[in-house]
Amino acid sequence: MRTSAFVYPWDVVGDPGAAGRLAALGIEQVTLASAYHSTRALTPRHPGRRIVTAGHAAVLYPPDAARWAGRALRPYPQTWVPGEDPYAEAAEALADAGLRVHSWVVLAHNSRLGAEHPGTSVVNAYGDRYPWAPCIARPAVRDYLVELAAEAAVRPGTSGTELESCGWYGFAHLHAHDKTAGVGLGDAAQYLMSLCFCDDCRTGYGSAGADADELRAAVRRAMEPVWAGAGSGGSGWAAVGELLGPALADATLRWRGQVARSLQETAVRAVRSAAAGPGFQVLLHADPAPHRTGANVGVEPSHLLSTADGVVLPCTGADVVREAGLGPFKGLSGVLAANFNVVTGMGGSPGTLAADAAHAASLGATELRLYHAGLASGPDLAAVTGALSVIRGS
Template sequence: MRTSVFLYPWDVVGDPDAAARVADLGVRQVTLAAAYHSTRALTPRHPARRIVTAEHAAVLYPPDPKRWAGRALRPYPQSWVAADDPYAQAARALTAAGLQVHTWVVLAHNSRLGAEHPGTSVVNAYGDRYPWAPCIARPEVRAYLIDLAAEAAVRDGAGGTELESCGWYGFAHLHAHDKTTGVGLGDAAQYLMSLCFCSACRTGYAGQGLDADALAAAVRRALEPCWAGSGSTEAGWEAVRELLGADLADATLRWRGTVARTLQEAAVAAVRAAAEPGFQVLLHADPAPYRTGANTGVDPGHVLSVADGVVLPCTGADAAREAVLGPFAGREGVLAANFCVVTGMGGSPATLERDAAHAASLGANQLRLYHAGLASDPDLAAVAGALARLGR
């Protein structure tokens, strides 16, 4: 079972011991960020720094000026790592330590893009824009994301890529100083808060026989009890259908599902066209098609007909793993169980051996560990011990 750990280039650049430290964990592969969203990240072992503030979504390599010349939507270069090409510098060090390197590419999650180009953002039923969430139904956004996928994924020496947020993003977002938890929303209500009403989506709803204004009003009515009380806990697609009405809910999912599937097809095709034969393409995914976010909702049968496999969120109770791995049972392709191993972020490296074995019993054939640069020394020691006992 191949195991890969996630890393940022800044975990490696400027730390001559970083690559060997990762190799000593017993992993064979690193999934290294090539395009990433804004973040503030701890670097607990770096000899020169303790905090990196990535102020906006950016690529961690020099973008190709010919590809992006004359285009309004283009990737932003980074400025917080003292290197011309931090991705390449980190990848070379990791490769020299005997590790295979795959790229990690975040697509439809970009707050700066939404701030500078507000017309590209998801617009909810109340008219509020989500600047962190580019609307993937908009032609200019799709063109940007497809080209970004190809460029960021296929870096020199990379053997594959993992595409995160290759689909709809929505309400849920860890924004700076978030103040959104006063009224709790279950994932059914979050779906309603994630429905987009930009001009492209309004046209899409009309193609499903829906009047966009009437649909927005129905969404607001369905959510009114949440605001009048303490929120909602309803979860699952049947809960969405009960809140909004089955016909309306199903029509919205038909539109959004078509948009997401065609984006995934186009992004994977663009990556493969740019890469050498044998380049592996995985998507971070959730098997519930209505879900939004980093692990975007997919149709299990469709996604495995397009990509080489999926990376699935498996941290937590057995039931959580069963929910995400179960729909993929018996299917061909890479099923990578993704575990958070940072105790301070809700991970459980102490139970990794047991949890990984459980995932394998459900069909997982690879492991992903988030995140070797953020984890404490005790967390990494627990990971190394678990992998040694698992023989990974």
């Protein structure tokens, strides 16, 4: 099973030993961020720094001025990693250490875009905007995301890409000083709070057979008992139907599914066109439940694997989590990469990686992804090295 570890360019740039340490883990590939959202990240082994603060979503390479000329929506360049092109510098060092490189491209997750262009954001049933979540139904947003995918994915020294957030983002969001946990929202309530009511989505719901005003009122009615009580732990599509009513729920999914599938098809075509040659692999971070939102976007498994070369699926957690994620893709043709968190401090379990990988393989996984080699502690990486040695010998 080919194994790739997620890494930021700042984990490598300025650290002459970084690429060699990564190769020594026993991985064959690195998934290197080329377009990423805002974050604050540790660099526990870097010789010159310990904290990187990426203040806004940005590209980690110099964007092509000609490509973006005249466009209101365009990528923001980064300022927190030294050098003109930190992605290229890191990719070259990784290649010199014998590692393949995939680009890691975050698309529909950009708080600065929403702050500077409020009309691009998802608008919930109460009229609140989610600046971190661009509405992918809006033509200008869609055009921007497709162009970004094509540019950020196909960087020099890169043999493939992994597109994150290539679909709907919604209510759930890791946010500084977050204060949203007072009322617990399960999967179904979060879906209702993720429905967008911008002008394009209102028109779209009508095309799917639902009056937008009726839908908005239904969302608010359904959520009133949730706000008045202790929240709602309902999960799964059946729970969405119970909250909203099956007819309205199905209409929302028809519209949103159509928009997401179209974006994914168009973005993958754009990346392949930019690659201008065979062999460039295009994977999407995904969840097999079509109504899910976020970094791992909800997809229809057969459709996605007829569009992209494969998927990256979150697999950290109990066996039932892996089975729910990997199971719907089993038997379909394409790369099935099981993504394991190996950072103990972030809920990962590097000590069980060998057993977890074997279980994932039994469910059809063909590759492994490890999140995240730059953030992990020394003991975590030692555990990864041991596990990969066991996997290679089995």
